[in-house]
Amino acid sequence: MQKINEEILRELSSLVQALKDPRVKGVISLTHVEASRDLALARVYVSVLGGGADAGTVVAGLKSAAGYLRRELAAALSLRRTPELQFIADDSLARGARIQQVLSDLRETEPPRRMITAADAARWLAETDVVFILTHQRPDGDTLGSAAALCAGLRSLGKTAYALENPDVTTRYAPYIADYLWPGTPPEDAVLVAVDIATPALLPKIYESLEDRVALVIDHHETNSGFGRLNCVLPDRASTGEIIFEVLDAMGAALTQTTALPLYLAVATDTGCFRYSNTTSRTHRVAAALIDTGIPFAAVNLEMFEIKSRRRFQTEALVLSETEFFDEGTVAFCYLTQEMLAKTQADEDDIDNISALPRKMEGVEIGVTLREQGDDLWKISVRTSQRWEANRICARFGGGGHPRAGGCHCRGDRADIRRQMLEAVAEVKALHGHGRDSDH
């Protein structure tokens, strides 16, 4: 409930600041929100700032805007229900000194969030001596390679740098990050940097409470929520590794095999070995610089893109046996069920990137992989050709991602999820096609 109250408070505060009503404008501060458990009603406590305005007038002004505020709130927050708003003058804050205290508390608890460039990030990191790095849940080559390279680069500049241990690291990636891991929670005063993490929801569960402490976000996801105090989010970069390369370069860190190898891992894995359409000439220039250090890039590619475990092949065989095709074979649904995984004993590493499977089949423009996670929860991955936007499909279920690759979670039984996804795909196909040829 506290989280919901805080969200409502944050959203309402900015909405109220934008109200044109002279009774309200610039003279109030919302101090706290108490929503009822069923979300039928939310009490919003209002403090009147300065000497001029009287509390009754302010509350009357807010009351007249309540309908509008509630509608805006409904649009901004995805609550199961948007409460009626009741505004109450907060008398406890009448004394000026107390108000000053609250204002300074507000400043402390909600520092401004800013978007910055790679050069800014480099300057900021240059001023910072101790850095702890966060990677995302179910970490991939980009988040781990970026963390390892940033650690290595910062250490080469005489700084203290660690990557916080991520419980989901698989054996395939473990060697790349092994030298940089910090076990357990970071020190109280540690400065936290998140790499390749699009939203705080993707932080490993054990680090959930660190969300508000993230000082710098470095990421390339278009959907990044900007949850850091500083946010270096560059969606035109194919991988976060590309941004780390720029940041370290701007800091004057020497490019050695120690930084180049994890960066190559990041850059190669996020582009499917330079085959996905996110790959740019800059990606190739970065890769060229990395290769020039003499790293064994062919071995990385062999290990990441060619060699698959037998359990992987057995799982693919089961998935393919139940694959469904729709719309003249342009849409494919693959199911990865708990039963299949129990049968093949495949672990996360074995099924890494299995959501790429449906799009590998000729004619498939929208490939949907529905993975059963237990308790009727399904993780859906969508991959699309140039004509369709995967993140648009996933956004219907509260998910996101990139135009070519998106994801979301859904709850229901298999038949239910199948129907919902088919509807979403059909709607997006009807409304948002780009009419370009498939990039197959």
Ligand SMILES: [Mn+2]
């Ligand atoms: Mn990435």
